[in-house]
Amino acid sequence: MRKLVLNLFLVACVSFVSCSKSSDDASAAVTPSGTVTDCSSKTGIAKIVCLAENLKATLSASQLTTLQLEYNATNAKKWSNLPVTMVPRIGIRFGDLNATQLTAAKALLKEVTGSTANEGYEEITQLWLADDYLSNNGGGTTYGAGQYYMAFLGTPSATATWQLQAGGHHLAVSNTYVNGVLKGATPSFRAVEPFAAFGSNYQPLVQDRDALAAMFGSLSASELATAKLSSTFSDILLGPGKDGQFPNAKSGLKVGNLNAAQKTAVLNAIKTYVNDIDDANAAIIMAKYTAEIDDTYIAYSGNANLTVQNDYVRIDGTSVWIEYSVQGGIVIRNVPHPHSVWRDRTGDYGGSF
Amino acid sequence: MYLTPTQFGEIEQAIMAAVSKSFPKVANLHQVCYLLFFTLFFGEIAYAHPMPNTVIELTIQHKSIQMDILMPLSEFELAFGQKIGSNINENEQFRRYFQEHIRLQGKDKQTWEVKFISATIQETNSEIVGKYSELAVRIQIFPKTDSDIRYFLLFYDVIIHQVITHEALLNVVQDWESGQHENLLPIGVVKLDIPTGKIFPLEINLGEGSLWKGFKTMLVLGANHIAEGTDHLLFLLILLVPAPLLVKNKKWSSFGGLRYTVRKLVSIITAFTAGHSVTLLLGTLAWIPFSSQLIEVMIGFSILISAFHAYRPLFFGKEIYIAAGFGLIHGLAFSDTLSKLHLDALQMGLSIFGFNVGIELMQICIMLLVLPPLMLLSKRPIYANFRILMSCLAAFAALFWIVERIAGG
Numbered sequence: 001m002r003k004l005v006l007n008l009f010l011v012a013c014v015s016f017v018s019c020s021k022s023s024d025d026a027s028a029a030v031t032p033s034g035t036v037t038d039c040s041s042k043t044g045i046a047k048i049v050c051l052a053e054n055l056k057a058t059l060s061a062s063q064l065t066t067l068q069l070e071y072n073a074t075n076a077k078k079w080s081n082l083p084v085t086m087v088p089r090i091g092i093r094f095g096d097l098n099a100t101q102l103t104a105a106k107a108l109l110k111e112v113t114g115s116t117a118n119e120g121y122e123e124i125t126q127l128w129l130a131d132d133y134l135s136n137n138g139g140g141t142t143y144g145a146g147q148y149y150m151a152f153l154g155t156p157s158a159t160a161t162w163q164l165q166a167g168g169h170h171l172a173v174s175n176t177y178v179n180g181v182l183k184g185a186t187p188s189f190r191a192v193e194p195f196a197a198f199g200s201n202y203q204p205l206v207q208d209r210d211a212l213a214a215m216f217g218s219l220s221a222s223e224l225a226t227a228k229l230s231s232t233f234s235d236i237l238l239g240p241g242k243d244g245q246f247p248n249a250k251s252g253l254k255v256g257n258l259n260a261a262q263k264t265a266v267l268n269a270i271k272t273y274v275n276d277i278d279d280a281n282a283a284i285i286m287a288k289y290t291a292e293i294d295d296t297y298i299a300y301s302g303n304a305n306l307t308v309q310n311d312y313v314r315i316d317g318t319s320v321w322i323e324y325s326v327q328g329g330i331v332i333r334n335v336p337h338p339h340s341v342w343r344d345r346t347g348d349y350g351g352s353f
Numbered sequence: 354m355y356l357t358p359t360q361f362g363e364i365e366q367a368i369m370a371a372v373s374k375s376f377p378k379v380a381n382l383h384q385v386c387y388l389l390f391f392t393l394f395f396g397e398i399a400y401a402h403p404m405p406n407t408v409i410e411l412t413i414q415h416k417s418i419q420m421d422i423l424m425p426l427s428e429f430e431l432a433f434g435q436k437i438g439s440n441i442n443e444n445e446q447f448r449r450y451f452q453e454h455i456r457l458q459g460k461d462k463q464t465w466e467v468k469f470i471s472a473t474i475q476e477t478n479s480e481i482v483g484k485y486s487e488l489a490v491r492i493q494i495f496p497k498t499d500s501d502i503r504y505f506l507l508f509y510d511v512i513i514h515q516v517i518t519h520e521a522l523l524n525v526v527q528d529w530e531s532g533q534h535e536n537l538l539p540i541g542v543v544k545l546d547i548p549t550g551k552i553f554p555l556e557i558n559l560g561e562g563s564l565w566k567g568f569k570t571m572l573v574l575g576a577n578h579i580a581e582g583t584d585h586l587l588f589l590l591i592l593l594v595p596a597p598l599l600v601k602n603k604k605w606s607s608f609g610g611l612r613y614t615v616r617k618l619v620s621i622i623t624a625f626t627a628g629h630s631v632t633l634l635l636g637t638l639a640w641i642p643f644s645s646q647l648i649e650v651m652i653g654f655s656i657l658i659s660a661f662h663a664y665r666p667l668f669f670g671k672e673i674y675i676a677a678g679f680g681l682i683h684g685l686a687f688s689d690t691l692s693k694l695h696l697d698a699l700q701m702g703l704s705i706f707g708f709n710v711g712i713e714l715m716q717i718c719i720m721l722l723v724l725p726p727l728m729l730l731s732k733r734p735i736y737a738n739f740r741i742l743m744s745c746l747a748a749f750a751a752l753f754w755i756v757e758r759i760a761g762g
Contacts, residue, residue, distance in 0.1 A: 086480060232431050235518040237547055245547040310431065325518075328427075330482055 032058050036104070044280070045158045045180040051111050052156035052164070055104040059092070063101075067092045071154030073353040076163055079172035080240045081191055081339055083142045084149065087240075089167060095146025105150050109166055112175050114282055118207045119275040123190065126204035127171055130192045139331040143169060161352070170339075172240075175277065176350025183350035185277040185285065186343045187243070193337035194329060205338055208272040209306050212313045212324055215265045216304035219253070227253035229301040233312035236323040236341050243353070246345050250316050252299025263293055270315060273322055273342040292318040302326070309336045319344050405479045405487075407512060407521035410537075413528040413559060414697045418494040418502065420455075421526075424512060426474060426486035432515035437488075441472045451492060456508040458554075459500035466495040503530075503559040509543045510552045520544040523555065529700045530562035532570035567700060568707040575711025578687060579719070584754060585683060588656045589716065591747040592621055592676060593723060594663045594740055597731040605666060605740065608732045617672070618724065622716060624673040628680020629687060630709055636688025637705055646758060648685045653755035655679040660747035663740055687712065 034057030039050035056064055069075050069090060080087035094102060114120025128145035135144035147168050154162030158180040166173040172189035175182060192205050216224060229251060238245060255266050270289050274282045289296075296317030303311045306326055315322040321343040329335040405425050412419040430436055433450060441447050448469040457465040470491040477487040496502050512519045521543040527534050541555045579585050597614040598605045609617075635641045659679070661667055668675045691704055730736050 082481065232516045233518050234428060234431065234516050237518060242547065247550060248548045249550065328482075333483075 031060050033061050033064055045177065048108070048111055048164075048177070049156050049158055051104070051108040052152065055101070055108055055150075056152075058101045058104045063092055063096075067150065068152050068155065071162055073349075075151070075153045076165070076174065076176075076349050076353055077241070077243060079165070079167050079174060079187065079189060081170060081172075081189055083169040084147045085142045089149040089151075091149040091151025091165060093146070094148045094150070094168075095144075108164070109150070109173070112164060112278055113173070114275040114277055114279055116275040116279075118204065119272060120277070123204040123276060124171065124173075127190065127192055130194075130204065131169055134193060134331045137332060143331070161350070163350070174349065176352060178350055182277070182281045184344065184347040184352075185274075185281065186348050187238075187240075188273065188276060188342040189240070189340070190273075190276070190342075191337065191339040194332040194335040195337050205340065208269075208340065209324065209338065211265075211269040211272045213305045215262075215269045215298060216300060216313075218262045218265045219258075219304075223253055223258070224304060227299050227304070229299050229312070229314075231301060232310055233301050233325055234310055235327065236312075236325045236339055237314075238321065238323060238341060238343055239339070243348060246321060246343075247316070250297040252297045252314065252316070254294075255296045255298060255317075256294030266296065266298060266315065267293060270320055270322065273340075276342070289317060289320045292320070296320065306338070307336070317345075319346055321345060405482065405485070406519060409509075409521055409523045409543075410526040411524065411528075411540075412526055412695045413502065413530065413562070414695070415530065415564070415699050416495070416502070416697065418457075419695055420492040420494060422451075422488075422490045422492065422511065422521075424488050424490075424521075426488045428512055428516050428519055429488050432512040432519075434515075439474075441474070447472070451490060451511065454509065454511045454514060455492060457494055457496075458506040458508070459496050460504050461497070461500055463497040463500055465497060465500070465505070468493045468495065503562055505557050506554045507543070507557055508554045513543065513545060513552055517545045523557075525559070527694060528559060528562060529567045529570075529694065529696060529704070530564060531560060532562075532566050534570065534574075534694055564699070564703060568703045571704045571707030572711040572714070574690070575687075575708035575713075576715040577711075578690065578708075579712050579715040583750075584652055584656065585686075586719070587747055587750060588652070588659060588679070588683070589625075589719060590723065591656065591659045591663050591743060592625070592672075593618060593720070593727065594743050595666070596621060596672075597728055598736075598740075600666045600669045603666060605737070608728070608736075611728065614724075614728055614731075618720060621672050621676045622720060624676040625680040625683070626713060626716070628677040628682075629684030629712070630680075632681045632684030633687045633691070633709060634684075634705055636685045637691040637701065639692060641685075643685050645686070645689045646761070648682060648689070649758045650755055651682045652686055653751050653758060655682055656747055656751035657755065660744045660751060663744035663747070 034053070036054045036057050037050065039047050039054060042050050056067065059067060075090060078090050080089075084093075092101075092105070094105065097105060109124065110121040113124060116122075118126070128148065131139075131143045131147070132145050135141065148171065149166065149168055151165045152162060153165060154160060156162050156164070156177075161176070161178045163177070164173070164175045167189070170189070170191035170193070172187060174184070174187055176184040190205060190208070192203070195203070195205065195209075216227065219227065237247075255263055258266070267286070267290060271282075271286060274285050274289065276282075277285070296315060299314045299316070300306075301310070301312040302308060304313075305311075306313060306324065309326055309328050311326040313322075313324045322341070324338055324340040326336045326338050329337055407422060407424040407428075410421040410423070412421070426437075433447070437444065437447055451469050452467050455467050457467065459465060470493050472488065472490045474486055474488050476484060478484055496505075507523070509521060511521065513521065522539065523541045523543060525533060525538045525540055528538075540557060543552065543555055545552055579589075595605055596617045597608055599607055599609040599613075601607075608614075632641070636643065658667065658675075662675075687708065691701075691708060694701075694704065696704060730739060
């Protein structure tokens with residue numbers, strides 16, 4: 001009898017502890033730390049800050065400390081091409097957010113990314129779908145749209161220096177704002193696996209690849225020969241951790257020696273990267289890259305149509321740096337998948353680090 | 354300072370014929386080490402590359418350096434320019450490739466001899482890319498006479514001369530003369546310097562090292578092996594517990610006196626030492642093959658039997674033979690530690706000697722520590738209880754080890 005009473009007491013204790021614990025968790029997740037305001041009448045940096053503050057308002061106090069981090073080089077450089085289980089990211093994880101919070105996070109990401117079809121925000125949503133596809137086709141829980149993160153390095157404001165960081169597997173967005181101006185939209189990483197093994201809705205990098213291939217398609221045989229590099233690239237050169245290591249000398253074919261149509265083809269290829277950021281800022285950056293186009297070089301290794309593993313393309317200008325590398329399949333075996341980075345020789349991390 | 358393949362080609366080509374020894378499979382440890390290496394030392398940066406990088410493992414010997422190069426086959430073939438077949442060890446062009454792309458230069462600017470030993474292809478696994486084929490190549494490097502083996506410049510561009518996104522992570526897996534024998538020590542990364550487009554040589558300085566330092570390390574290793582090896586320790590103790598006692602009616606009886614006890618103890622310890630010295634030597638030199646699991650299980654049994662002997666005399670008067678016999682078993686377990694090291698004859702000899710001396714010193718320490726209280730206690734009636742308690746504890750532990758070690762295999 002005594003034993004029975006003891007057991008009952010123990011069961012009661014355990015259930016009390018577990019119940020109180022779970023009610024704690026639930027309340028933590030739904031207590032917003034502020035109130036959401038309507039940002040629709042605002043534009044530019046005011047709207048970005050408004051949406052950032054809205055996201056903060058939907059979060060609990062503990063989520064807020066996860067999102068809002070210090071602006072420093074270590075945090076700024078925490079991006080990678082790899083799944084988040086292999087290289088942990090900082091900030092809030094999309095999979096941990098409720099519907100309201102997720103909507104607020106996506107609204108902000110949409111505001112800072114471009115509206116061009118298959119670029120900008122649309123490219124990112126396709127990339128998430130592709131990661132869901134990987135998750136459902138052998139990749140498991142390592143992959144999927146829930147495994148993406150967002151962090152504020154420094155407090156979002158129209159007068160301070162801060163960075164919006166978003167990313168996960170195959171994605172890195174790093175926008176640096178200084179006194180309300182977008183000082184840097186790079187390093188910006190995009191990749192997708194598999195490249196085109198499924199429906200046309202899921203091909204975030206097809207447009208980029210086609211534009212890069214068209215750039216070489218416009219060249220004569222001797223121009224192509226000049227653009228060809230003898231080295232082999234099984235990856236991009238300036239991936240994560242390779243900040244500020246741009247080659248001293250440019251290689252390949254000088255765009256200044258090309259005709260107007262060929263130059264346009266190069267600019268169109270650059271656009272598929274620059275248009276990943278909001279339209280107004282994309283126009284400003286494109287104007288700069290256009291002005292610098294004559295001193296820009298294009299180069300490739302392998303095949304210029306970028307279809308086979310180890311095919312590689314580079315655009316290297318006074319400011320712009322774009323690399324696209326075709327690699328072997330990881331989850332979906334024997335189907336190549338591309339990695340791609342857009343950097344800026346002076347604008348990476350807003351020039352801060 | 355970038356070396357073109359042609360410059361590499363100028364180096365030592367006549368040594369091919371001298372290749373005599375064919376090493377077996379490259380150390381099994383390397384996969385474990387590889388993982389350890391990534392998690393402990395390079396973390397995120399190494400993870401950035403989608404294909405595994407080359408891992409180079411250096412074993413620093415007294416007069417030469419063994420270099421094990423582990424690389425993804427696909428990246429190697431990109432650089433080599435063709436697929437390599439199954440009989441790679443006979444492929445002259447393949448063997449020459451490594452001599453053309455690896456050069457070491459001593460302090461005196463002399464180029465060292467680079468000898469191709471063997472190559473194997475094996476399936477392996479990486480967290481990032483899953484299964485892939487790995488090419489493992491063993492190279493042996495000999496400094497010119499009188500050159501300091503602990504300092505050199507490494508000109509290395511295997512794979513990287515062509516696949517410029519590839520990197521080679523250089524580690525010392527074993528440096529006996531500096532006392533390093535089990536940890537993987539990363540000492541540098543060979544990679545393209547992107548701004549200049551060049552591959553710079555790595556300056557390697559292995560620091561202080563000597564035969565004496567290596568010997569000392571082995572001595573400490575042997576001592577620790579006893580001090581931290583609960584099973585060996587327990588075996589020794591349980592063998593010593595009934596030693597001071599006489600036997601009467603096939604049961605343990607009273608204290609046999611100081612001289613009796615000391616003589617008994619010394620003979621037991623000496624017999625045990627003689628036994629394990631023989632098998633430590635034979636096992637380390639791989640002259641007798643054995644399964645370490647079986648040995649570990651047998652050690653469990655040796656403790657169990659000795660525990661029973663402490664309870665009721667089982668082999669009274671024959672302790673010397675039993676101790677020597679069990680010594681043979683324990684010696685093989687000791688040799689398991691040493692045989693994992695890749696040592697040349699001199700280092701191996703000193704290791705066996707140092708390790709054994711370490712074991713002996715620790716045994717003597719334990720004896721000096723245990724003997725006085727044991728003798729004092731054995732004169733009292735309570736000693737019977739103590740002896741039985743010890744014997745039960747040892748038997749219990751032995752049974753646990755036996756089950757665990759059988760299940761563990």
